[in-house]
Amino acid sequence: MPKLRFLGHSAFYIEGDGLKGLIDPFLTGNPQAAAKAGDFTDINAIFLTHTHGDHLGDTVEIAKRTGATVFTCNETAGWLASKGVKTEGMHIGGRAKFSFGTVKLTPAWHGDPIIEDGQIRYGGIACGFVIEVEGKKIYHAGDTGLTTEMKLLEAENIDVACLPIGGYFTMDITDAARAVGFIHPVRAVPMHYNTFPKIAAAPEDFAMAVSQANLLGTEIVILNPGENLEF
Ligand code: NI
Ligand code: MN
Numbered sequence: 001m002p003k004l005r006f007l008g009h010s011a012f013y014i015e016g017d018g019l020k021g022l023i024d025p026f027l028t029g030n031p032q033a034a035a036k037a038g039d040f041t042d043i044n045a046i047f048l049t050h051t052h053g054d055h056l057g058d059t060v061e062i063a064k065r066t067g068a069t070v071f072t073c074n075e076t077a078g079w080l081a082s083k084g085v086k087t088e089g090m091h092i093g094g095r096a097k098f099s100f101g102t103v104k105l106t107p108a109w110h111g112d113p114i115i116e117d118g119q120i121r122y123g124g125i126a127c128g129f130v131i132e133v134e135g136k137k138i139y140h141a142g143d144t145g146l147t148t149e150m151k152l153l154e155a156e157n158i159d160v161a162c163l164p165i166g167g168y169f170t171m172d173i174t175d176a177a178r179a180v181g182f183i184h185p186v187r188a189v190p191m192h193y194n195t196f197p198k199i200a201a202a203p204e205d206f207a208m209a210v211s212q213a214n215l216l217g218t219e220i221v222i223l224n225p226g227e228n229l230e231f
Contacts (some may be wrong), residue, residue, distance in 0.1 A: 001230045002133050004160060006223035008032030009054055010196045012140065012162065013040070016133030018100035021045035022068075023129070023162075025141050028055030032195050034226035037062055045100070048072040049142030050112040050126035051079075055193070060085060071103050075124030079114050092127055101133040106153065108144035110170070130156055136231055138162070139185065143192065146175035150182040159231050160221075161185035164192035165206045166199025173201055177209035179220050187219045187231065 006209035012023040027033045063085040071125035077089025095104035110126035128142040139161045164170035193201035206222040
């Protein structure tokens with residue numbers, strides 16, 4: 001049974017047969033972090049949705065120390081490879097099979113710049129992920145606004161959808177509830193809220209919005225940082 005642990009903001013630890021992975025490991029400097037980067041010593045995969053600091057976080061340090069492969073869009077992968085990081089530089093809509101299961105990159109309406117030495121470089125485009133392990137599928141939306149592309153995910157039969165609800169940079173609660181209606185996941189986990197004042201949101205309101213929309217097939221699972229979900 002795969003296990004997902006919320007680490008705060010959009011960061012998760014995901015474990016399943018052959019997989020010990022991190023998604024958007026922003027731990028250092030994350031006021032909600034439920035773990036330190038150094039706690040992760042045997043990670044084999046990191047899924048990076050985009051290069052904003054609240055997602056890139058400790059990616060380079062953890063990947064170099066553990067030898068984990070970073071899955072991300074091709075342009076960002078090229079930059080990470082130049083730092084000595086192992087990468088799988090995939091792209092939107094692409095799915096591939098790996099030792100632990102499959103990975104597919106999904107569209108996200110958001111930016112993905114590489115900012116280094118005061119220069120901004122093209123980093124490709126932001127993405128989300130559908131990760132399949134032990135026959136279960138998790139969708140991590142990354143940072144994105146609501147998009148009709150999410151309707152395509154209904155056919156993926158998503159077991160757990162991690163959706164941003166904080167607004168300002170991403171979907172707010174109203175739009176995240178509409179996303180649930182597009183995707184119809186078995187469970188949805190809210191993320192990307194309350195880390196900073198601009199993205200303050202009450203996850204209980206998200207659960208209420210989903211129930212008011214009568215999306216009874218989806219269970220809203222509110223995880224506090226450090227809590228696990230087995231699915
Ligand atoms: Ni972002
Ligand atoms: Mn973000």
